[in-house]
Amino acid sequence: MSNHNPGGICEELTFSGFFATHAKTLRNYLYYKFGDRDQAEDVTQDAFIKLWENCASVPPEKAKSFLYTVANNASLNKIAHQKVVLEYNKSKSVARVNDESPDFVLEEEQFKVKLQNAIAGLSEAQRTAFLLNRIEGKKYHEIADMLDISIKAVEKRISGALLELRKQIEHFR
Amino acid sequence: MNNDVKLAKWLNDEMDETELKEFESLPEFTTYNKIKKYSAQLTAPEADMESLYTKISKNKYRTAPTKTRRISTWVPRIAAVLFIALGLSFFMYVNHTTHELAANGGMALLALPDKSEVTLNAGSEISYKEYNWAENRRVELEGEAYFKAAKGKTFDVVTPLGTITVVGTQFNIKARGSRLDVTCFEGTVKVTTANDTVVLTPGKAVAYEGGASLHLPEVARTEPGWIHHEAVFVSENFNNVIAELERQFDIKIVVNGTLPQKSYNGTIPTRDKDKNTALDMVITAYNLKYKKQGDKIVLTAE
Numbered sequence: 001m002s003n004h005n006p007g008g009i010c011e012e013l014t015f016s017g018f019f020a021t022h023a024k025t026l027r028n029y030l031y032y033k034f035g036d037r038d039q040a041e042d043v044t045q046d047a048f049i050k051l052w053e054n055c056a057s058v059p060p061e062k063a064k065s066f067l068y069t070v071a072n073n074a075s076l077n078k079i080a081h082q083k084v085v086l087e088y089n090k091s092k093s094v095a096r097v098n099d100e101s102p103d104f105v106l107e108e109e110q111f112k113v114k115l116q117n118a119i120a121g122l123s124e125a126q127r128t129a130f131l132l133n134r135i136e137g138k139k140y141h142e143i144a145d146m147l148d149i150s151i152k153a154v155e156k157r158i159s160g161a162l163l164e165l166r167k168q169i170e171h172f173r
Numbered sequence: 174m175n176n177d178v179k180l181a182k183w184l185n186d187e188m189d190e191t192e193l194k195e196f197e198s199l200p201e202f203t204t205y206n207k208i209k210k211y212s213a214q215l216t217a218p219e220a221d222m223e224s225l226y227t228k229i230s231k232n233k234y235r236t237a238p239t240k241t242r243r244i245s246t247w248v249p250r251i252a253a254v255l256f257i258a259l260g261l262s263f264f265m266y267v268n269h270t271t272h273e274l275a276a277n278g279g280m281a282l283l284a285l286p287d288k289s290e291v292t293l294n295a296g297s298e299i300s301y302k303e304y305n306w307a308e309n310r311r312v313e314l315e316g317e318a319y320f321k322a323a324k325g326k327t328f329d330v331v332t333p334l335g336t337i338t339v340v341g342t343q344f345n346i347k348a349r350g351s352r353l354d355v356t357c358f359e360g361t362v363k364v365t366t367a368n369d370t371v372v373l374t375p376g377k378a379v380a381y382e383g384g385a386s387l388h389l390p391e392v393a394r395t396e397p398g399w400i401h402h403e404a405v406f407v408s409e410n411f412n413n414v415i416a417e418l419e420r421q422f423d424i425k426i427v428v429n430g431t432l433p434q435k436s437y438n439g440t441i442p443t444r445d446k447d448k449n450t451a452l453d454m455v456i457t458a459y460n461l462k463y464k465k466q467g468d469k470i471v472l473t474a475e
Contacts, residue, residue, distance in 0.1 A: 089215065108211075115208060155178035159177055159179060166205060169204060
């Protein structure tokens with residue numbers, strides 16, 4: 001539930017709390033978009049500053065949508081020409097290694113590499129929707145709000161991403 | 174289920190049993206399953222969120238001016254309106270002029286802010302500013318008034334014919350048409366006209382007709398006659414006498430024929446009951462014929 005602070009986003013505590021909750025996801029989303037860390041950070045910074053500047057006229061419950069609207073608008077004239085490089089989270093993939101045969105492990109590692117490359121080859125629309133779900137764990141309706149599209153559109157993009165990924169990976173089998 | 178959202182539904186565990194079984198039997202299922210599993214293990218490159226926040230904070234304070242507390246914009250507006258209203262009312266208070274008058278047929282007794290008394294004769298009007306009265310005792314008079322000024326700074330009475338400055342207490346001023354009469358009953362009275370300045374002591378009176386000074390005898394009375402309902406005329410023009418009677422009795426008098434040139438000296442009673450006596454006195458003095466025409470009195474000179 002939103003923090004009903006009378007000062008709203010203008011209150012230091014509210015603003016920093018809001019930052020703690022939303023900044024990383026925003027920055028990651030922007031990275032998935034541009035493939036450029038600096039650009040992702042810059043746009044994130046600008047969006048939060050804009051939020052601060054308008055803190056008096058943005059109620060806390062509208063802050064997130066304001067943030068993403070500003071970020072998306074700022075992104076319109078930025079070209080994503082970098083490859084999106086994603087690493088595997090070390091802690092998540094450790095468990096299996098000891099149980100399996102070396103061949104199996106190798107095959108899996110190869111698959112993972114193919115997946116990384118395939119993701120980089122997705123369209124921006126498919127990539128951002130897909131990664132917001134897979135990496136950030138966002139539900140389809142949340143993604144819909146962030147990208148300002150319908151849930152159906154999110155489902156189409158993710159379905160499209162899965163199909164495209166499979167084609168890319170199987171093509172290199 | 175639509176084909177274009179099928180995979181998304183599967184990914185979200187939204188397929189029903191039948192659909193799921195069917196999907197799992199497809200050859201491509203293995204790949205999809207692996208995609209599902211490994212994509213969840215990916216991460217975005219690390220980000221230093223703390224330093225990002227610091228950068229934002231720095232910018233925050235640079236743009237601090239817009240962080241104005243949401244005091245309604247109506248507050249300064251209302252304050253401005255109140256301030257202007259206050260200024261206006263003070264201005265109006267300072268400049269406010271009080272008017273007092275006595276209608277025809279009557280008298281009016283009134284007090285000025287410092288308890289100075291003014292008795293207005295019929296058909297007379299005074300005006301003055303109440304603001305700062307004690308420092309600035311100034312009255313404008315049209316007609317006739319008897320003043321009993323309270324002790325204090327100089328008291329000025331301004332008429333169209335001249336200004337009377339009082340450093341005493343009791344005086345009468347009559348300013349009608351082109352005739353100015355000032356009588357001093359107590360204290361000292363300075364009369365300033367266009368051509369002349371005169372200082373009066375008790376009992377002394379001065380009159381100007383058309384700017385020319387008239388000789389007036391000493392006044393034995395302690396108050397003007399009209400206060401006691403007696404119109405006292407000294408070397409008065411016929412017209413002024415008629416005008417006074419009109420005011421005192423609230424009647425309209427029309428004079429026909431040649432205008433008498435002789436000046437009038439006498440005391441005419443002015444109580445309502447004295448109307449006929451008053452008219453008689455004038456008619457006799459000037460040998461006039463009397464006729465009543467509707468609500469007008471017509472006097473004809475021979």
